[in-house]
Amino acid sequence: MNNAYVLGVGLTKFGRFPERTVESLAAEAVVSALEDAGVEWREVEQFYAAHVNQGVAAGQRVVKEIGPSGIPVLNVENCSAAASTALREASLAVRSGEFDLVVVAGFEKMQHGVLLNVHPEDSPEVAMGTTVLPMRFSLMAMEHMSRYGTTVEQFAKVTVKNRDHAVHNPKAQYPSPITLERVLESRMISDPITIFQCSPTTDGAAAAVVCSEDYLRRKAKHARRAVRMVASGLASDVDELAFNRFNLETVRRNARTVYEKAGLGPEDLDVVETHDCFSVAELLAYESLGLCAEGESGKLIDDGSTRIGGRLPVNPSGGLIGKGHPLGATGLSQVAEIVTQLRGEAGARQVEGAKVGLTSNMGMWSSCIHMLAI
């Protein structure tokens, strides 16, 4: 199998941009990724678009915005894991040997307070009232607290850490610190999840240029800045009624597969971007990704292990909570952060000496993980 590389990444500022179209946001991220890669738009052989709710043929609209092209365009949807899923498709296209240079873009303009209700009206989830995302995570939090003694403060500290990280990320929606007290005292959404423990409503776009080993060796101008896609995994939920566990079991299963493919384990990771759609999700991910033993995630957030400067920094970008969570863009924004970190270009939020990184992106019912190395 051929190797695939991320040659360039691009990101818009994340925030609320009522005056901008989603096409212009996506085009900005793509142009920025092309510049970062040292690649011309006319060299690109295929375009993957990822989004959740941006309408039919969104990728084609984005390509028109970037400029005339006749390349193949297709759209990938996988809830909040759309962009990482599209990146995996792009890497398969390159690994097949049929393409040398492809671009992936994820983008979203969100409606305020959107809750992804994808369940048919007669589904058991609707009958049980568990379609509302914060409630699902709050059930998981309750279970974790009762089993392992995890505290409400430990969940809330995820927000404190990620907002501290976001301060150093110029693209973040909330680049300002927040105190533990303020997180805990903010409006309760679904006990123990307060509003500052929820990812916000965000507009934004992210893009990546992916190339083959052949392109890297023969043509790439910035070959030394390329990051290798070591292994990628996509897994979808097994159960019909996953209301209590949501899909962290799927993350665990997927991580195991990715580590096996890579021949590397969690002990080899230097930096991680994980899907903190709610604070609870980040702690559960520590365990599902094998960063600590079952039930030990509270300690990791307490002792600062996952802060920049700690043993294994998680979400140096600020995560979904600090940086923002434009659904279809999130997976690629995680990849953009890891690529920036592995290149040593992350400035004040740099994780020193990072050589191997991992992104864990979740969509309703799916987990998509990429392991990257320089």
Add this chain to the structure above:
Amino acid sequence: MNNAYVLGVGLTKFGRFPERTVESLAAEAVVSALEDAGVEWREVEQFYAAHVNQGVAAGQRVVKEIGPSGIPVLNVENCSAAASTALREASLAVRSGEFDLVVVAGFEKMQHGVLLNVHPEDSPEVAMGTTVLPMRFSLMAMEHMSRYGTTVEQFAKVTVKNRDHAVHNPKAQYPSPITLERVLESRMISDPITIFQCSPTTDGAAAAVVCSEDYLRRKAKHARRAVRMVASGLASDVDELAFNRFNLETVRRNARTVYEKAGLGPEDLDVVETHDCFSVAELLAYESLGLCAEGESGKLIDDGSTRIGGRLPVNPSGGLIGKGHPLGATGLSQVAEIVTQLRGEAGARQVEGAKVGLTSNMGMWSSCIHMLAI
């Protein structure tokens, strides 16, 4: 590069099924494709879902309908070319060497009279009133008539031929013949396109099982019924203002690439399924696919060349006009027909001795072509 094979295909009846969910239609097609392939659901390694307007995480809902599974699921959208685009992704996944056995399903329940208006409100297309599909094709028809002397009867004969073919297809929505007079006298939609020259509103699903050469040799029960994916191509529109040519220029460009990849030309084809969303589109496709010279398509329909029994039968399934056009399913229904033909299993609509076939599927702004051989 590894070879990819279609090992099995499945199709629901096409029609209007207000009492059925889209998930149940898709599951029926998948189960039927698995049976056809002699494959168990638990062997499948990845699931690609294709649709246009079936909501978020549609593929995941279909997988739940089929039965518990933990395999990766993703959704591909590319307007009416969604299913053929997803099949191409599936073949790239197999060709990458990472997967041996994947399933693709396309499905759609359509709203009556849906017109895919994917243009932003401030686009030139909207300003010019050319977003309405029949009008676009009628402009192309007018141009063809004035340049080459093509007649309204020649366009209408496409419907007569395809409805004659559909009579022998038990899955077709309109398995009944229609006279040229009735087609011409039916309600005018956009001159010269009458209502019987438009593809209908359809519910339905189609699926295919795709495997690697390794799987075929080592494990496949029905290896001799496998059909080789010789070459696949996806191309998207170049122009910002393609209102008059729509995307048949894209079909032409794409066909050229596919023929080149395959090392075969139109003269090697025994049977073709093409995208007759309107009668006009089929005649234009004869030229874009190189089945005849520019301007000669009228002669081909006049002399019966593209009827079953003719030199090169086109749309033996009945095409979109006779068989129906459930947007997200159409591309795979074309592939199912070609696979059935190449296996010699098409019964009364069999094209004798067919060894090489081609499908041409169009989405707004995109063309997806597959060349298949036994």
